[in-house]
Amino acid sequence: xxxxxxxxxxxxxxxxxxxxxxxxxxRKVKCDEGRPICSKCSSTGRICGGYGIxxxxxxxxxxxxxxxxxxxVRMASRPPVVVxxxxxxxxxxxxxxxxxxxxxxxxxxxxxxxxxxxLLHQASLAKxxxxxxxxxxxxxxxGGHIGNQFCTVDYEExxxxxYGRAIKGLQPHFTDKSKSxxxxxxxxxxxxxxxxxxxxxxxxxxxxxxxGIRILQDMQLISEQADGVFRDTPGLGSTDTWIVEIFARxxxxxxxxxxxxxxxxxxxELTEWSVSDAAPTAFTSLKQAWEALTPLLNQILRxxxxxxQQAHRQPDFQISEQMLxxxxxxxxxxxxxxxxxxxxxREMFGDEKRAFHLLIAYHTLANxxxxxxxxxxxxxxxxxxxxxFQELMRQLTELHDESLEHAGPKTVPNYQMDMxxxxxxxxxVAMLYYTVTKCRVPAVRAEAIKLLESRFHREGMWxxxxxxxxxxxxxxxxxxxxxKDTGKLxxxxxxxxxxxxxxxxxxxxxxxxLREVEVILxxxxxxxxxxxxxxxxxxxxxxxxxxxxxxxxxxxxxxxIDSRVSGGYVEMV
Numbered sequence: 001x002x003x004x005x006x007x008x009x010x011x012x013x014x015x016x017x018x019x020x021x022x023x024x025x026x027r028k029v030k031c032d033e034g035r036p037i038c039s040k041c042s043s044t045g046r047i048c049g050g051y052g053i054x055x056x057x058x059x060x061x062x063x064x065x066x067x068x069x070x071x072x073v074r075m076a077s078r079p080p081v082v083v084x085x086x087x088x089x090x091x092x093x094x095x096x097x098x099x100x101x102x103x104x105x106x107x108x109x110x111x112x113x114x115x116x117x118x119l120l121h122q123a124s125l126a127k128x129x130x131x132x133x134x135x136x137x138x139x140x141x142x143g144g145h146i147g148n149q150f151c152t153v154d155y156e157e158x159x160x161x162x163y164g165r166a167i168k169g170l171q172p173h174f175t176d177k178s179k180s181x182x183x184x185x186x187x188x189x190x191x192x193x194x195x196x197x198x199x200x201x202x203x204x205x206x207x208x209x210x211x212g213i214r215i216l217q218d219m220q221l222i223s224e225q226a227d228g229v230f231r232d233t234p235g236l237g238s239t240d241t242w243i244v245e246i247f248a249r250x251x252x253x254x255x256x257x258x259x260x261x262x263x264x265x266x267x268x269e270l271t272e273w274s275v276s277d278a279a280p281t282a283f284t285s286l287k288q289a290w291e292a293l294t295p296l297l298n299q300i301l302r303x304x305x306x307x308x309q310q311a312h313r314q315p316d317f318q319i320s321e322q323m324l325x326x327x328x329x330x331x332x333x334x335x336x337x338x339x340x341x342x343x344x345x346r347e348m349f350g351d352e353k354r355a356f357h358l359l360i361a362y363h364t365l366a367n368x369x370x371x372x373x374x375x376x377x378x379x380x381x382x383x384x385x386x387x388x389f390q391e392l393m394r395q396l397t398e399l400h401d402e403s404l405e406h407a408g409p410k411t412v413p414n415y416q417m418d419m420x421x422x423x424x425x426x427x428x429v430a431m432l433y434y435t436v437t438k439c440r441v442p443a444v445r446a447e448a449i450k451l452l453e454s455r456f457h458r459e460g461m462w463x464x465x466x467x468x469x470x471x472x473x474x475x476x477x478x479x480x481x482x483x484k485d486t487g488k489l490x491x492x493x494x495x496x497x498x499x500x501x502x503x504x505x506x507x508x509x510x511x512x513x514l515r516e517v518e519v520i521l522x523x524x525x526x527x528x529x530x531x532x533x534x535x536x537x538x539x540x541x542x543x544x545x546x547x548x549x550x551x552x553x554x555x556x557x558x559x560x561i562d563s564r565v566s567g568g569y570v571e572m573v
Contacts, residue, residue: 085131091158092135096124099138107141107194109425109459110355111249111290115190115242123187129169130184133191136162140198144419163195182219183239186212190246194424197460201524205461209250213268216247222268229267229298231274245270252294253426253460255301259369260437261516261533261543262312265305267298282343286355289341293362296333300370303327308376319374330370338363354402358428361395364388365431368438379513382438389439393447396428400451419457427459429467436471437517440508442483445475463521466529469549470519473531473556477546478512516543527551 020031021038031038085093104116123130136159143155170188173181189212196205213230216222221240222230232244251268273291283289303326311317341363344356368385375381382389403421428451435448452468483505518532529549534542547558 085125092131095135095138095142095158095162096131098142099124099134103138103141106420107422107424109423109427110286110351110358111425112287113242113245113249114238115246119239119242120187120191123184127184127187129166129173130187130191132162132166132169133188133195136160136166137191137195137198140195141419144198144422159195163192166192179219182215183243186215186243186247189215190243190250193250196524197424197458198419198422200458200463200526202461202521202526204524206254209247209254212247213251213266216244228265228302229269229295231269231271234271241270244268248294249425250460252297253430253462256297256426256430257461258518259301259304260434261518262305262308265302267302269294269298281340283340286344286352286359289337289344289359292337292340293359293366296330296337297362297366299326299330299333300366300373303330304369304373304376307374311376317377323374327370327374331367334363334366334370354399357395357399357402361392361399361428361431362426364392364395365434368392368434372438378510379438379440379515380507380510383440383507386439386441386444389435389441389444392431392435393444396431396451397447399428400454421455421457422459424458424460426462429459429462429464433462433467433471437474437514440478440513442479442505445471449475466521466526467519470529470531473547473549474514474517478508478514480512482508482512514546518543 020033021041023041024031024038029040032040034040085096088096100121104120108116120130120134124134125131139155139159139162143159166188170185173184189208193205193208193212196202196208213222217230220233221236221244222232224230232241236244248268248270251266255265255267270291273295283292303323307317307319307323341359348356368382368388371385371388372381432448432452436445436452439445439448449468449471452464452471455464457464515534520530520532522528522530528551531546531548532543533546535544545559547556549556
């Protein structure tokens with residue numbers, strides 16, 4: 001266009017452009033009309049308004065997430081690839097097929113990793129001991145599905161047979177102790193942990209976990225850093241990184257399980273998860289969000305442990321300036337994580353939607369744990385978190401309703417665990433149990449117990465049926481006869497604890513509250529639940545055994561009064 005033409009057009013009102021996305025029209029910029037979103041919006045991080053009923057509603061981050069989801073759907077819709085197992089029986093081929101289609105996609109829960117989707121499949125085809133371990137895990141998982149109850153014994157026998165073959169096949173690798181042999185042992189060890197968790201052999205699973213972490217240290221795949229956290233050694237290959245990652249997830253749930261009492265802390269995470277100043281402006285996947293939240297949870301667990309140790313050593317414990325600064329830094333990290341997670345809010349369905357809500361609930365739990373971390377000497381500090389506990393219960397109730405909508409209610413026999421809903425990663429059971437033992441608002445406690453008892457599945461070390469039983473016992477020991485005189489608040493029923501919505505009820509005194517509650521799941525299979533802790537009545541703060549639950553008799557035996565307590569409160573039915 002020449003200069004005269006340009007001058008001739010000056011002063012005239014430009015024609016209104018009718019094409020282009022809504023966002024570009026509002027901004028009065030030229031739109032390239034890319035589909036489903038224009039690059040003008042995506043390149044600047046804006047939400048594209050779309051073109052009428054077509055496209056739009058995405059940023060560059062949500063577009064990446066949508067495309068990733070579409071790829072996953074395409075992969076899931078493909079017919080299964082038949083894998084040839086040399087010198088294998090029909091039972092072994094069927095077992096491996098079940099593992100690929102059912103076990104591997106389900107057990108990781110909300111945290112998907114390459115260990116499950118890639119490494120374990122490859123190792124199973126290349127290393128017979130790993131294959132036998134996988135077949136044992138597959139048999140246990142398959143035998144616990146509803147509809148297979150009459151074949152459970154057969155699957156258990158198959159699992160033990162493959163388990164024995166795996167152990168026998170690993171013997172040369174234990175002797176060799178080369179890096180290659182140690183990797184095989186670590187992969188099999190991770191499978192054994194999953195296997196024992198599903199079987200309810202929690203002590204055995206912990207033994208495998210401790211042995212696996214010891215091998216990681218011996219191989220120098222991990223080392224302790226200045227902040228007390230074990231991290232992967234720089235320069236690890238993808239195989240070793242995936243192995244460290246799976247053990248880091250197991251160790252995280254182990255520490256959350258034990259966070260209520262003093263113990264030797266061991267934190268493990270990948271270096272790439274570590275909190276940095278160059279945090280992403282948006283998470284591109286749920287896994288990335290989990291990876292960013294894990295270091296924050298580890299920092300909280302460490303702060304809780306340090307405060308508890310100092311309080312035990314110093315009766316006149318005073319919060320140090322360094323601890324306050326650490327708490328403030330973690331608070332900023334949690335706030336940043338929450339803002340960043342907003343970009344994951346898009347139209348989600350099924351497992352992805354539930355995984356997102358589970359993440360947000362763990363963020364709420366992390367804030368409660370952080371806010372109470374520096375007051376280890378009093379349980380009254382948790383009364384300041386009532387609003388957050390109520391918000392946590394709202395989130396978990398929503399998660400429960402979504403699960404019902406997706407899968408529907410199911411009747412599970414008393415003697416059977418629901419493997420279809422069981423995972424080996426952390427889920428909602430840990431948060432519900434924490435709520436019962438730390439929030440002393442009766443109505444909130446009752447709702448948490450109700451949700452615990454609405455499922456019969458396992459989430460790693462967290463058994464919903466067991467933790468509901470323990471939660472009821474903790475409430476029974478703490479409240480005892482405190483609310484009995486009102487005649488309005490609490491009474492034993494066959495269906496559970498009933499609570500009124502009456503306001504202005506007196507708070508449970510600190511002297512009635514249990515501290516540092518520890519649960520030991522004894523036996524393989526588990527046959528006894530031991531409940532330890534400290535009572536505010538004991539001026540010497542001794543750790544005592546409050547009660548034992550015997551699976552065979554189905555009742556608690558209190559150590560202090562040696563009386564059997566059964567019925568609606570504490571019997572696990």
